Amino acid sequence: METVQQLEERVRALLAERDQAALRALLAEIRPSEFVDLVTDFSPEEVAILLESVEEDEWRADILGELHPEQAADYIQTLPHDEAADLLEEMDPDDAADVFAELPEAQAEQILIQMEPDEAAELSELAAFPPESAGGIMTPAFVAISPTMRADQAVVALRKVAEEAETIYYVYVIDADERLLGVLSLHRLVLSRPETPVGDLMVSDAVFARALDDQEAVARLITDYNLLAVPVVDEDLRLIGIVTQDDIADVLEAEATEDIERLGGSSPLDISYRRAPIGLLVRRRLPWLLFLFIAGAYTSSVLKFFEDISIEVVALSFFIPLLTGTGGNVGSQTVATLVRAMAVDEVQLRDVRWVLMKEATVGVIMGAVMALVALGRAELLGVGSDVGLVVAITIAIICVWSATVAAVLPLILKKLKVDPAVVSAPVITTLVDGTGLFIYFTTAKLILNV
């Protein structure tokens, strides 16, 4: 099989030769998701040329649906307003709304005017929902029927809309006011007697999401109930869309990415790393770096405070990076495990007691082992057994202290309704650096009598 890289080189060659016919033939054969991988390194102008080389709107609409919304919006902006309008109409409505939301306001207005009135209304309604809500990820392309319809009539109705609906594996039953009455799976429908009214076949206490529910809650609903799609209702309980299972993978991946970036000690990028400009990376990272520097600045004060001791016993300073490093490492291990367990709903606030016990015990065991190793290292360095003892005792205390702080802090943040993932490895490191030094020199004072 051809790799993406080989494919990319072939396409670049054809682009250079301006060989439209060959390009068209090549592109006709690849899937939208392959196209997306192919063009990650291409400039917006090159992407536009590729998209122009295939004439079918349907193909282009499929590709735009898979591209990152910003990338798709870049392309839409290069088109005349009427062409842009046609293309947005051709796309799946939920994807179109995401792209639409990325367009500059003036241009969005212009394009909207060129669209069919009902399509325009649908699009601007969808684009108005927060992007990370049920409304923001739903599609209005579903099949809804009345409860008095018979099973065979429902199949006929389905046949008519099969092309446009995002999933026809569920049929939704609504009343005259469009309120959701129940849901019916396609297999239930086709495996039933033709003359049965769908009202008798449907499941009437269907799970649903509200338009403003968080996308993560919708994802949990779909995975918990093993659904192919979940209906979304507005404040009057009217059915306004569905979220399908294939959107869920994206939601889960995006949430995991956010947590990982936070845990690494920066704010989430929200767009792909590849497309993130240097300025954005700096804006997401520098504030945290400054905050951590300022928060950590007291370490210098602690060291200055204990200046006399470190002049008297200079060997103490040799171990500073090792001690603060180990404290940071224990904290980082604990925080990562705990924040993840909280993200997948395994640990809640009420679990604070056993979490604390567990982590403190782990800290004690690891602290004991590390103390022995530290004694060995001090011996090896030839700094005298007194200093070795101070280092060993300190490292044991630091292990327990770090594990405890790292166990409690994410739970407290959750209580304060702050994302627990902001207690990143860097934050916990900074926190235990200075306190660790304080423990170190205090222990030294007591044991060395200086």
Place this chain on the structure above:
Amino acid sequence: METVQQLEERVRALLAERDQAALRALLAEIRPSEFVDLVTDFSPEEVAILLESVEEDEWRADILGELHPEQAADYIQTLPHDEAADLLEEMDPDDAADVFAELPEAQAEQILIQMEPDEAAELSELAAFPPESAGGIMTPAFVAISPTMRADQAVVALRKVAEEAETIYYVYVIDADERLLGVLSLHRLVLSRPETPVGDLMVSDAVFARALDDQEAVARLITDYNLLAVPVVDEDLRLIGIVTQDDIADVLEAEATEDIERLGGSSPLDISYRRAPIGLLVRRRLPWLLFLFIAGAYTSSVLKFFEDISIEVVALSFFIPLLTGTGGNVGSQTVATLVRAMAVDEVQLRDVRWVLMKEATVGVIMGAVMALVALGRAELLGVGSDVGLVVAITIAIICVWSATVAAVLPLILKKLKVDPAVVSAPVITTLVDGTGLFIYFTTAKLILNV
């Protein structure tokens, strides 16, 4: 709505009262996924009592399918072999295989003997696949038909197996040797003329996975092609199972959890945090902690090497934690973003050049800002402008150096076929700690002329 905690209290009260009838009524109303949340804090004995209080095997089988395989195996082990066999037969085969794999070998043998021969064969075959492969997560409960069957006959065939198949949204077409010929969606089937042979309706170049493919690759296949299920074939291309879309969310979550735990600086737990005993947590974390201590031990040697300077200019040592801390923070930010971008296939090995340029530039900008801030801090501490200058220059160099190392290392590991997530925040911190100190004292030597 009742919270899990309230539900838990109610159940505990009923357990204490040994009120079987009330327990049964309560449990009949809750979903399997709710049951799982409910019993996370319960002892195996309590879980067994709850499961016993409902008589239907089907309900118990559903619950066991949702429980963590180890937890389900705990319960299975309390049953007589014939009851255990019945229950495993009742479960979805892929779930049953996961549970079966957790049973002690002797007991597994005994239970297998009590099962129907074909169910026993199916189960032991499934349990033999690596748990993280396509074979390990697939189910053999699919619908396969011959290409000469007509559409209406296929619907009749479907009706017969609808109860047992995991998904009937796809029908697979196989030849006499069980080799996969094509796939047909249910909606295609019901929306076609009754007399059409399914061979004419099917898509013949269906995507498929091989049994030993990694589960992550299968997940990408399903999400890239927007499928509800993907067929799995053995080495002779015979259809042996399907992986359905609802398994994918679990795969993606498990992979993200692994990455987060690695990035935090420990080996993945592989079981839920809640169920992880203290011994396991220590085994996963302590080796890394020791490795990092030993790897970081050279920091003491560096400090000892520069002992004369730190005695002469004791103020230099005040900034050690701040400098190593900032280096570690920059490294942690870079590594987290990059490892995640690699996990979602956004960055490959061949991207090393632009990644390096991007991160180095970010490092330069952040380094310049941090240098100014460091100057201010030195001023505040009153250590003299010479030392301030040394600190500022060092912090700038460290920012660039950390960003560069953190950008390149994950890519090199990938090249060596090691999971890039092992370059955790702690690893990068340890790496840049000692080198940072070396840069610091060398700069001091040059500028302060000591």
